Amino acid sequence: MRNPQLDAAGNLTHLLTLEGLPAEVIVRILDTAVPFVSIAERDVKKVPLLRGRSVFNLFFENSTRTRTTFEIAAKRLSADVINLNIGASSTSKGETLLDTIDNLVAMNADMFVVRHSQSGAPHLIAAHLNRTRRAHVHVVNAGDGRHAHPTQGLLDLFTIRHYKQDFRRLRVAIVGDVLHSRVARSLIHGLTTLGTPEVRAIGPKTLLPTAVRTLGVQVHHDMHAGLQGCDVVVMLRLQSERMRGALLPSAGEYFKHYGLTPEKLALAKPDAIVMHPGPMNRGVEIDSAVADGARSVILPQVTFGIAVRMAVLSLLAGSAG
C-alpha cells in the first residue's frame, strides 16, 4: 500500500505523521522553511503564494498556539483562513466527521488543518479524500490524540538544525511525559529518520511507555544519568489533563526528580540548547531560571514554527494531489 501522505511521484499531498516519511521529504520541508523565516522581518509580512486558496482550520480539540500559528502561516501566504469551532457546532448536532468534511469541500476548501482528540482522525479524512478522488484537497495533522503532531516535530527539527547543524553527531534527550506526548513521538521519528545516533527518553516509569524502546531510543529513569553529555534537551509539558489515575504523587515531587533546573542542565554539554513545545508549566517540568536563561530556545521555536508551517502549506498547495 502506498504511503497515504505521498502521491505516485513521491510528493507530499497530506501531512499526517513523520513516521515513515522519507528523509528527503523532511529535509525538503526544512530547507523550504529557511527563506520563510525572513518574511517576518519585511515591511509587508506576506507573500502571494497561496492567494485565492482557502485553508480551513478544523480544531475538534482546544488549542491556542497551534491554531494561531497555522492561521498566521496561512495568512502570510495570502490564503483565506476559515476557523471552525467544531466542538460547538455540527458534531454536537450529530453530523459525522466525513459529512462535515464533504460539506466543507463543497464550499471549495483547498486545505484542512485538523486537530482531533482521536488518534487517526486526520488520516481518516485524508483517506476519504484520496478514495473519492479529491486528493487536491490537502490535510495537515495539527495533532491527533496521542498519535502525532508532525508540524511540531518539524519545527523542533528545524530549531535543532538551526543551532546544531548536523543531526548525525547529536545526543538528544526528551524529558517527561512521553506516554501522553504526540510531540515526543513525532520528534523521535524525525530524529531517527535524519540519522541522530542517540535519542534518550527520560522520565518516571509511569510516564514512559514500555514500547518506547522499539522506537530506537534509550530509556533513562534517572535524570542525572540521562542528561549527561546531551546536545539538546527537550522538555515536555506534564499533561495533567490527559492523566487518568494517579501516575504521579504530586507536581512538586515531579519537579524534584524531573524538573529542569540550572544544576541539572549543567550535566548536559556546556552549549546544550533547551527546548519546550509549550505551554510551559513553570516550577513543574522547568525552572524559570532555565526557561528564561541563555540556553533556552523556546521562543525561537515559536517563530520558526510559523516558517515551518508556511513551508508545509506551500509544498502541499504546490502538489497536484
Place this chain on the structure above:
Amino acid sequence: MTRKADEATPVALPDAEQTLASLADRMRGAVAFDAKFVGIYSGGAWLAERLAQMIPGEHPVGYIDVSFYRDDFGSKGLKPEVKRTALPFDVEGATIVLVDDVLYTGRSVRAAINELFDFGRPARVELAVLVDRGGRELPVEATYTGARLAVARDLSIVLSRLADGRLALAAEGGHA
C-alpha cells in the same frame, strides 16, 4: 548549405565575459551613482556582484528569489531550492537596478518588481540583463542590455559560474 547541416549547428552563444563588459559599458555614466543593484537568483545575483565592482559609484548589492511571487506556482509548485531574498538597504525612495541573466517572457521581472514593492516604494526601478532573447509575454523591456539573441523557443539559455569565477553561457534542452 543543407537543411540537415543547419540543424546540427549548435546555437552560437556570445562569450559571457565579453557580453558582461559591453553591458557594463552601457551602464557606465547612465546608472545613478548611488543605485542599488538587486540580482535575481541565481544568474542575476552573480552579475549584480560583478557589475557593482565594474560600475563607478556606491552600489550595494541585494538578492531576490522570486519563487514566492511566480505566476506558475499553481501548475509547477515550488522549485527545490528557494533562496532567501536579502535586501540589505532601504528600498523606500531608492534607485534600484534589477539584474537578470536572460530576459525572455518577462514573468520573472514582473515577479521581482512585485516582491521589491513589498519592501518599500523605490524612487525608480531599472532593469539590466546580460542577454535579451525576445519572446516577451508581458510589456517588460530592459534599460540596459548586453546582447540580443534569437534562439528557438524550446532552448533554455543558462548562465553558470565556473570554478575560477568566470561566467559562461550555455544552451540546454531542445531537440537533439
